[in-house]
Amino acid sequence: MSNRSQTGWLASRFPIAASFRRQYLDFAMPRNLNYLWNFGAFLTIALVFLVVSGIFLAINYTPTITSAFSSVEKIDRAIASGWFIRSLHIGGVSMLFAALYIHIARSLYYGSYKAPRELVWITGLCLLILVMLAAFAGYILPWGQMSFWGATVVINALKALPLVGTPLSNWLLGDSSLGDVALHRFFILHFVTAFAIIGIVTLHVATLHVVGPNNPAGIEPRRPEATLPFHPYYTTKDGLGLCLFLMIYAGLIFFLPDILTLASNYVEANPLVTPRDIMxxxxxxxxxxxxxxxxxxxxxxxxxxxxxxxxxxxxxxxxxxxxxxxxxxxxxxxxxxxxxxxxxxxxxxxxxxxxxxxxxxxxxxxxxxxxxxxxxxxxxxxxxxxxxxxxxxxxxx
Ligand code: HEM
CATH class of the missing domain: 1.10.287.980 (plastocyanin oxidoreductase)
Structure with a gap:
């Protein structure tokens, strides 16, 4: 079979290459987008870094209250490049949230939530909630003082909800107090949400591609001259922005790894000692x-x-x-x-x-x-x- 007919055979059954070309390379973008439209690409890359580093961390992490803290210390100190993988993960969360808040602010400013982009906005908000859930569950995993007391504050706050509060907190705890069962559940919740996020991102971008992006003027492009193909114009612009984003990310990891984390989370959880300020x-x-x-x-x-x-x-x-x-x-x-x-x-x-x-x-x-x-x-x-x-x-x- 010739190469050409093989391509034809595959293309007529699964036209992925053609649809990639249509949706990503030739896709018509408004020509007046500014750099705030780079943040979707930043978010996607930050998510990739988080998932990949998360898989490596999970390989070496032990989700029990007696070993969680020491397994994280081992990743930081004893495993080859473990400190780097962990910093990538912790720094990645801050980069993701910073980019998320700017992405949302951009959408609020330019009215990207308005018709016909309501579904892009709503899938985006689902992402925000899932990212928050993943970050909350992930923060409990190192089993430091803030992990323990932060989770205690949230679980106690949940109990205040009428009807569902107590069953929900009991379900999360799975025991009479915050311990092994809960830690195991938060570990599972953490990486299940991470994969749910990937699924919803696909939906988010798919809904955007049906209606097309908004632009700073907030007016739909009506003439072909008002648009540009995504490639090479926006691949280049996103690439340039990404270099800057990755430089800031690298700066955070290599020069200021502790600036955004709380020192008290480097002390193992102790249910008998409440930190002075829970933050x-x-x-x-x-x-x-x-x-x-x-x-x-x-x-x-x-x-x-x-x-x-x-x-x-x-x-x-x-x-x-x-x-x-x-x-x-x-x-x-x-x-x-x-x-x-x-x-x-x-x-x-x-x-x-x-x-x-x-x-x-x-x-x-x-x-x-x-x-x-x-x-x-x-x-x-x-x-x-x-x-x-x-x-x-x-x-x-
Ligand atoms: C992990 C989280 C997210 C990822 C990976 C992501 C990804 C993207 C990408 C790739 C784009 C196209 C490029 C751009 O416009 O910047 C986009 C557009 C958009 N996103 Fe997100 N997004 C996320 C979260 C959110 C959230 C939380 C919201 C709002 C609450 C949101 C609302 C929007 C809107 C309204 C657009 C269309 C913007 C326009 O064309 O003006 N996204 N997103």
Missing amino acids: PEWYFSPFYAILRAVPSKLGGLLLASGSVLLLFFTPWLDRSPIRSARHRPRMRWALRGAFLAFILLGLAGSRPLTEGWLWISRAATIYWYAYFLLVLPLLPRIENPNAMSSIQDTHCL
């Missing part, structure tokens, strides 16, 4: 600040989880026909306020609780909710209703 990793601190800002346990839990769940409704809460904040000066200021509120919550959640930070957390939580529940639906009423037509004329792609 989450930086990427959870905005939600931790909300949890602490409310006097009631249940209220804190609902407001902290609600701050993410709220995002699912954004495509319907935002009533403006104009997509990009570039053309909405008032919305731009309001959104900057929401970004500031998130940063302030992050700072508050990573510090010991003082009166000042408590009030900052409360104000920022109120603003965060007000932005989504009041500003997004009501702002279009006071915006210039004729703006859309003038934008279409001046920014037609």
